[in-house]
Each structure stands twice: as C-alpha cells, then as structure tokens.
Amino acid sequence: MNEPELNRLLRESKMPDRSEGYWDRFPDRVVGRLQAAGTYEAKSQPWRLAALTMAAAFGLVMGFILWHRAPPSAETFATLRDGPVLRELLRQYPGRLHAIIQDGNGLHTLLSKDADVSPSDPIWLEIRDGEAHRVIVTFSGQKIRCGGTDVIVLSDLEGRVILIGDGFFWSRQISTGSAEKVQIRAEQIPEVHMNSKPPRPL
C-alpha cells in the first residue's frame, strides 16, 4: 500500500455516531464524578495515617534545620517562601504535596498517598488568627483550616488568591464572615520568583 492510498484511507475513516442524549448527559456524568470524589477533599482515612507518619519522619529530619519552638521568625518565612524546602519536597514527593505548614510547633507537611495533587504554582499564605501565627505554602485547589473552618485556596488566571469556605470568603480586597477575624496575606509564588525577597511578617 503506497503513501497516498494510506492517506486517503485514513481521511475517509469515520467516527461512530453517538446519540444527542449521550452528549446531553456526558457533562453531568463528569460533574457527578467530580462531586462524588469531593474534588478538593484530602480523601480517605488510611492515607492520612501514612501521610502523618511520613510527615512526622520528615519533621524529624527537617527539625535539625528548621525547628523553632518560638513563633516563626522572619528567617523561617524566608526559608519557606524562597523555595529550597518547597523544591526539595516537590522533588521528593512529586504530585503528593498538599501543603507545608510552619507554625509555633515547627514545620509540618501534608502529603497525599497518591500522586493526585494538581500541579500549579505554589501559593504562600501568612495567617494570624488570634495568638496563632502560621505560614502555609500550598497549591490552588487545596483545603486548609483557617478561622475555625475548612477553606479552599484558589488562584485565578492573574495569580490573585482567594480563600473560600462555609461562611468564609477572603480576597485581598474583601473579607466576609469568619474571615474578618483573621489576618491573612497571600500571594502566588511563581517559580521565577522563588528566590525573590520575602515580605516582612505580619
């Protein structure tokens, strides 16, 4: 079979038809699967135990470098935001890193059992909630605890960060619900800016 004959055959090949009803229902089936999976959920209990074990092990190693009993200092903010820790964790756990949290008890990581964390630019969050002061590096679509509720961290096309939860909304311009009681600063960390100067702590 020569080349033109093959080209003609391929071009003439048709797709099987599907009914209009199929096309009408297909988007709902996808959305249904997403809703059932709880897209933003950190999923099932068994991996939580594994993640906690791994986080604890990692914490022991990182503790030599970053362990601070006192509230996080400007250096710890810088360490997290500048990227070496983040890059190392992303390298070690590709697709599994939900968040890195630095608080008064030290550095913690939240890892997924499977490589199911969406690749997106990291988001740097500084949260002051009463006496508690935390720095979190996470990714768009991940869930964190903030202001006593679960909130989803999202970034838009322009890199603006918003936090949404039940009775909670925060953006740089607007805070509503329980977000009003919390001091938050957030920004996306594009890879190119990973070595830029960190902001001063709140």
Next chain:
Amino acid sequence: MVTDDEGILIARSREGDWDAFAALIRIHQRMIHSLTYRMSGSLSDSEDLAQDTFIQVYRNLGSYRGSAKFSTWLYRIALNVCIRWRQREKRRTSTDRDWAEADIHGTPSDARSDWIQEALVQLPPKQRAAVILTAFNGLTHSEAAQLLGCPERTLSWRLFAARRRLAKLLGKSNKLP
C-alpha cells in the same frame, strides 16, 4: 488565547461553578471523544478516557495560564491520559474484544472505518497519537511535536514507523471492505 465566553467559563469553573464547567465540557466534548476513540479504539473506553480527561482538566484549571489555546491545553491533557492508559492497559485482547463489540451508546461507523481503526489501535500509543494528530487533525509535524512534547525529528520518526506499520497491516489483509 481564550475566547471571552470561554475565559468567563474557566474563571467561574475555578470558583467551583459546576454549570460553568459543564458548559466548558459541552464545547469540547466531541473533540475529546474523537481523540479518545482514535486512541483507544473502543467506544466505552473512549467515554471513560474522556471523563478522566475532563476530571484532570478541572483539577488542573489552576495551572492554566492562558498562554496556549485552551483547546490545545485540553488536547494535551487528553493525549497524556490516553498514553498513560495504554501504558497501564496490558490486556490488549480485552480492548480488541471491546472495540469489536457493538457499543450500547452509539451506532457503528462503517466497516471500512472500523477496519482502519482496528489497524490504528495496533500501533504503539505514541505512534498512534502522531498519526491521529497529523492525519485526522491536520496538524503539521511541528505542531504535533509541540503538543506531544517531543522534538520534531522524533515525531517524524514515529510517523514514519507508524505509516510503515499501518501500510503493512492494512495491505496484508488485502480486503478493503
């Protein structure tokens, strides 16, 4: 690189608006099904792969920067989903059986198209993707290489190998339906 309407739907989908995401799916579902069918050779598998593609799309909307056309970005995700699926799918016989079976969702195309599709699914996934992009979607070698994330030279080689194999498969049977 997105239309105004599409940009709005993307932004709303990122905010968790399911209706907006369903509307995005409606715009692109036929294109994605076409690709997943060509890649899998099975109507039922192509539906699963199309669903997996849109689920990946939703979960990765945060990383879409708008520098490429949305449809191109989506297409790339679909290709990766299909290629990974083929790598996992070792039971080729099962796929062959699936595609040969009448599908409950759709009506068969025609004998000649099925015959070509049968030959197509016998190609390795990356070669098949190269043929689909160039022969069915009309992309240039350069565009297809960019989409598949490989050098143009690699794509040309895959195409050469794929065409040689296809010609052999289709010529061997010598039974143009």
